[in-house]
Amino acid sequence: MFDSITIVGVGLISGSFSLALKDKALVRNVIGVSRTPESVKKALDLGLIDEALPLAEAVKKSDLIYVAIPVDVTIPVMKQIMDLVTDRQIVADAGSTKGALCASLAGHPMRGRFVAMHPMWGTEYSGPEAAVRDAFRGRACVICEKEKSAPDAVGTMEGLYRDMGMHMVYMDADAHDMHAAYISHISHITSFALANTVLEKEKEESAIFELAGGGFESTVRLAKSNPSMWLPIFMQNREHVLDVLNEHITQLRKFKSCLEKENGEYLRELMENANKIKRIIK
Amino acid sequence: MFDSITIVGVGLISGSFSLALKDKALVRNVIGVSRTPESVKKALDLGLIDEALPLAEAVKKSDLIYVAIPVDVTIPVMKQIMDLVTDRQIVADAGSTKGALCASLAGHPMRGRFVAMHPMWGTEYSGPEAAVRDAFRGRACVICEKEKSAPDAVGTMEGLYRDMGMHMVYMDADAHDMHAAYISHISHITSFALANTVLEKEKEESAIFELAGGGFESTVRLAKSNPSMWLPIFMQNREHVLDVLNEHITQLRKFKSCLEKENGEYLRELMENANKIKRIIK
Numbered sequence: 001m002f003d004s005i006t007i008v009g010v011g012l013i014s015g016s017f018s019l020a021l022k023d024k025a026l027v028r029n030v031i032g033v034s035r036t037p038e039s040v041k042k043a044l045d046l047g048l049i050d051e052a053l054p055l056a057e058a059v060k061k062s063d064l065i066y067v068a069i070p071v072d073v074t075i076p077v078m079k080q081i082m083d084l085v086t087d088r089q090i091v092a093d094a095g096s097t098k099g100a101l102c103a104s105l106a107g108h109p110m111r112g113r114f115v116a117m118h119p120m121w122g123t124e125y126s127g128p129e130a131a132v133r134d135a136f137r138g139r140a141c142v143i144c145e146k147e148k149s150a151p152d153a154v155g156t157m158e159g160l161y162r163d164m165g166m167h168m169v170y171m172d173a174d175a176h177d178m179h180a181a182y183i184s185h186i187s188h189i190t191s192f193a194l195a196n197t198v199l200e201k202e203k204e205e206s207a208i209f210e211l212a213g214g215g216f217e218s219t220v221r222l223a224k225s226n227p228s229m230w231l232p233i234f235m236q237n238r239e240h241v242l243d244v245l246n247e248h249i250t251q252l253r254k255f256k257s258c259l260e261k262e263n264g265e266y267l268r269e270l271m272e273n274a275n276k277i278k279r280i281i282k
Numbered sequence: 283m284f285d286s287i288t289i290v291g292v293g294l295i296s297g298s299f300s301l302a303l304k305d306k307a308l309v310r311n312v313i314g315v316s317r318t319p320e321s322v323k324k325a326l327d328l329g330l331i332d333e334a335l336p337l338a339e340a341v342k343k344s345d346l347i348y349v350a351i352p353v354d355v356t357i358p359v360m361k362q363i364m365d366l367v368t369d370r371q372i373v374a375d376a377g378s379t380k381g382a383l384c385a386s387l388a389g390h391p392m393r394g395r396f397v398a399m400h401p402m403w404g405t406e407y408s409g410p411e412a413a414v415r416d417a418f419r420g421r422a423c424v425i426c427e428k429e430k431s432a433p434d435a436v437g438t439m440e441g442l443y444r445d446m447g448m449h450m451v452y453m454d455a456d457a458h459d460m461h462a463a464y465i466s467h468i469s470h471i472t473s474f475a476l477a478n479t480v481l482e483k484e485k486e487e488s489a490i491f492e493l494a495g496g497g498f499e500s501t502v503r504l505a506k507s508n509p510s511m512w513l514p515i516f517m518q519n520r521e522h523v524l525d526v527l528n529e530h531i532t533q534l535r536k537f538k539s540c541l542e543k544e545n546g547e548y549l550r551e552l553m554e555n556a557n558k559i560k561r562i563i564k
Contacts, residue, residue, distance in 0.1 A: 006413060009528070013475045019467050021301065035422060060352050061315040062525065071382070082374040103422055110510065115402075120493050120494075120495045121495055121496070122495065122497065123496070123498070124497075139495060140492050140493050140495075142493070154538075160464065169493065175551055179484070179486075179490075179493055180491075181489055182479075182480050183480065183484070183492070183493050183494045183495070183498045183499055184493075184498060185477065186480075186491045187497045187498045187500075187501040187502070188497065189534070189537050190369070190472055190476055190501060190534070190535070191501060191556070192552060192553050192554075192556040193530060193533040193534045193536075193537055194468065194469065194530065194533075195557075195558070196533045196552060196555055196556050197464075197468065197526060197530040197533045197534075197553075198464050198465065198468075198526075198557055198559070199555065199556070199559065200529055201382065201464060201525070201526055201529050202405035202461070202464040202465070204461075204562070205397070205562055207461045207464075207465070208464070208465055208562050209463075209562050210381040210422050210451050210562070211402050211422050211424070211451065211461055211462075211465050211466075211561075211564055212402075212465045212562070213402045213403055213404065213422075213465070213466065213467055214403070214404070214405070215404065215406075215469045215470065215504050216465045216466060216469050216563070217287075217563050217564075218469075218500040218501070218503060218504070219469040219472060219473055219500070219501050219504065220563065221500060221563070222497050222500070222501065222555060223442045223556040223557065223559045223560065224560050225553075227550050227553035227554055227557070229547055230553060231546055231550050231553065234541060234549065235415040235541075235544065235546055236542070238541045241541060242538065242541050242542065243481055243483070244479060244480075245534065245537065245538050246474065246538070247482060247483050247537065248475060249531060249534055249538065250473070251475040251476075251479045251482070252471070252475045252527065252530065252531055252534070253531065254475075254478075254520045254529070255471050255474070255475055255527065256524065256531065259516060259517075259520045259523060259524050259525065262517065262520070264513055264517055267513055267517075268509050268513050269514065270474060270475075270478060271474050271507075271509035271512060272509055273477075273478055273481065273503065274473070274474040274477035274478050274481070275283070275477075275506060275507075275509070276477070276481055277477040277480070277481065277502055277505050277506065279487070279497070280432050280487055280490050280491050280494070281490075281491075281494055281499050281502065282383070282499075282501070
């Protein structure tokens with residue numbers, strides 16, 4: 001059990017992480033660090049944190065510092081934290097990109113205290129009120145550059161996430177960013193673009209509202225996601241994301257060409273190929 | 283209460299329709315018509331139908347003939363049915379396109395007995411085993427060309443779907459097909475294309491399997507849909523679908539251009555605009 005931990009950022013991921021620790025009685029005191037007084041108030045009201053402190057003070061008092069803020073601000077904030085920690089503390093992040101962060105910490109004398117992680121869970125909502133209980137169960141948690149982290153730090157973090165029902169997957173930071181582009185970042189771009197398509201073309205909002213069924217809702221729901229979180233992810237991972245996006249546009253053009261040429265045979269082939277995804281997702 | 287109804291096609295929609303009628307004790311006997319002996323057997327086993335008969339015999343015995351088969355075969359089958367029905371019977375369909383069917387029946391002497399309908403519900407699964415109880419609740423049911431159907435036929439069908447928890451929306455057949463392209467058909471194409479993108483680029487299927495979270499699953503789930511159902515929908519509605527697909531590719535290109543030029547400001551604008559979909563879907 002931890003005496004005190006700090007969550008940097010008090011939102012969907014850190015709030016859910018805190019709830020999971022508290023529900024399992026794995027921590028006595030959770031300190032919140034946030035630049036947004038309103039979020040701090042909500043996090044206190046919701047019981048996600050027990051107190052709020054400035055970063056340096058919070059770090060000093062904590063066994064574990066858990067960073068879950070937009071990936072562009074993660075890098076400078078993480079450097080501040082790493083300059084403060086001792087050999088008895090652990091630092092972990094939960095960011096959706098891993099390459100830039102790992103590179104920025106590569107030469108830090110305390111690198112061993114940091115565990116680069118990405119619990120593969122999220123929703124389209126953000127902020128402390130979006131935190132949910134038992135959020136991570138059944139999902140994968142990626143650990144990057146495990147060999148650069150001290151074994152005790154890795155072991156502790158693995159234990160925590162396993163207690164929350166996650167299973168560990170190990171890969172290097174660039175492989176993570178490539179896979180994340182395929183199975184998460186492109187889904188967000190297609191949802192954002194689909195929402196814009198429908199908003200642009202379907203002038204009768206009442207028709208969308210009346211008619212939209214489960215299919216539309218599930219393909220478009222990620223379009224509700226927070227731009228302040230996703231803009232830095234896309235920018236940091238732009239090469240992998242562009243690679244997948246180019247392929248996706250190519251695939252859509254095949255459907256377009258089939259429709260233009262009324263080529264039903266090839267259109268059926270494209271759909272039958274897509275059906276293979278059944279093998280992979282439940 | 284109906285004495286006997288016929289469902290033509292024994293699958294997801296007709297099976298769910300039959301279950302809803304049976305659960306509300308609105309029908310004594312449900313006759314199934316299908317060219318697929320295996321589906322008939324499953325439908326009998328699952329209690330979706332009470333007996334199976336050839337089309338002409340089934341129509342003769344039924345108060346209501348409910349057609350839910352791929353939209354390309356709907357037109358010839360519907361003509362056969364309409365040539366058999368009397369003034370005391372009702373015919374309704376559940377197809378995802380309405381223009382071609384309504385046009386094909388426009389001059390039929392029994393046109394008044396037909397009600398052109400589209401209950402806006404479905405899943406990515408098909409066949410009798412995909413039928414679910416209480417499927418339609420809370421969704422919209424579109425009625426097209428209401429004025430061409432006899433008031434008693436419309437009233438009966440409205441009553442049935444309202445009993446199942448649906449609300450009615452009225453529009454002409456072309457407006458239906460346009461709206462359906464925006465809020466249903468394009469979602470299926472983006473999902474099929476996304477599945478193909480990931481299957482093409484992500485050679486490590488184990489990585490998809492391990493890492494795919496809720497976001498990916500929800501954007502890609504429609505890619506499991508049955509090509510035999512969706513090919514004729516896309517083909518019949520190709521002009522509207524092409525219109526929306528062209529716009530969607532244009533929207534994706536905007537994301538691509540932002541990433542290529544590292545134009546974060548415009549990328550944020552695109553996402554903020556997409557967020558407006560929150561106003562429309564829950």
